[in-house]
Amino acid sequence: MNALKYKGYLIDLDGTMYKGKEPIKEAPHFIDYLKKNQVPYLFLTNNSTSSPDEVAVKLKAQFNIPAEASDVYTSSLATAEYVRQLEGDRVFVIGEKGLIEALEAAGCTIVEEDIDHVVVGLDTELTYAKCERASLAIQEGASFIATNKDTNLPNEKGLVPGAGSIVALIEKSTRVQPTFIGKPESFIMESALNKLGLDRTEVLMVGDNYETDILAGIDNGIDTLLVLTGFTSKEDLKNVTSQPTYIVDTLADWRV
Template sequence: MTYNGYLIDLDGTIYLGSEIIPAGKRFVESLQKKDIPFLFVTNNTTKTPETVAMRLREEFSLTVEPTTIYTAALATVDYMKDAKKGSKVYVIGEAGLIQLILKAGFIWEEKQPDYVVVGLDSEVTYEKLMKATLAIREGAMFIGTNPDKNIPTEKGLIPGAGSLIALIETATQQKPVFIGKPEAIIMEKALGQIQLEKSEVLMVGDNYETDIQSGIKNGIDSLLVLSGFTPKEAVPHLPEAPTYIIDSLDEWMF
């Protein structure tokens, strides 16, 4: 089957930590040569689209426009704008998340925010977790950027945003609104960005729990590539099969 566009994960699909996945690079370059629309849909909130594009260019010699990168941070901003619960926000996260939220016009507030947004933060402290917990208990909307429990790196699987969110969920006894894959929020926003219908696109990724579930849960065909999070030995035990499974993106035929 042919697709008019592709939604593509980054970490574990195009690169793995600080190392490029050659087949992933060739896959994107083939899309560019064939002028097939694509959008990187990533749960990574630590960097802005401009920073991601610069990294792809400088570290991996892969040149793409920032407009082809849609992060869970962007989807979080879009969700808060739609929710219209207020303008005050407290964020646990890194620059890529905080900068985008403040740039969108939201105001930093630690004691009585309207929203508490929790994403990956490599410098998280007990004080940050405490402020978030108290604010949520006082009525702030609890937003989790993405449910990823782990991040695939060249060192192995390390804690992801979902691990921090789970801690605060335990402390507050409240469930967050999740924005990133596999939730409908980010997928619907991504389809709006690429301007295609569900039936026209293929979701490509290495993580069954997020990338592939985002396809399965939202009626989008999915392609699992065994280059990152989900190992080959797990495939026979998956509760619902992806539309396609391949060892390498070099195997995919356009």
């Protein structure tokens, strides 16, 4: 398989570069390989809890993966970019530091009253009160925006609830469907391609989750590489019509 066929890579993180707190041993070698061959890449993650700086530090310190903040594009950054285009800047957030910082940097005001937009991401300190405030605001006319659809996150414990599970709760209580921003949606993919400065035909999307990473490629005309180190198994692929462009057991299998 010719890894150098592509001029750029979009690379998922959790389940692809690491698994929760556990390293994936092939990941540093994969990134070194791209760097050695001067192939640009962008870490593209649906996790909205951390800033690009924090993600880069984590990659280097915990997993020995070279990264700078400029190498990281999160669903928080894409969501903030989307909200900035809307009318009104008063935002109620279910989410953590990375999402709040991205929205504030985009000119939004984080509020609990007179809400224009409700933005929902992963929140490990979720409370009933937050869900209640979000649900009422949406029913009163605030727009409903969600960072991503991931119902689960793969970590060292197993599959734990993701942002999509929280979004589903709010959706059920309001009977309003959110606008999703993260993978596999077109907004984050278009933004990522612009950041790389490459056409969709020149890029490979690499990830472990068929429902987000692989569909992000399939739905947006980008070739895909499914790595079987995280969420999706070979057994899961028997139930889908559109298959990944390539499938590998580990990233060590992806070489010239």
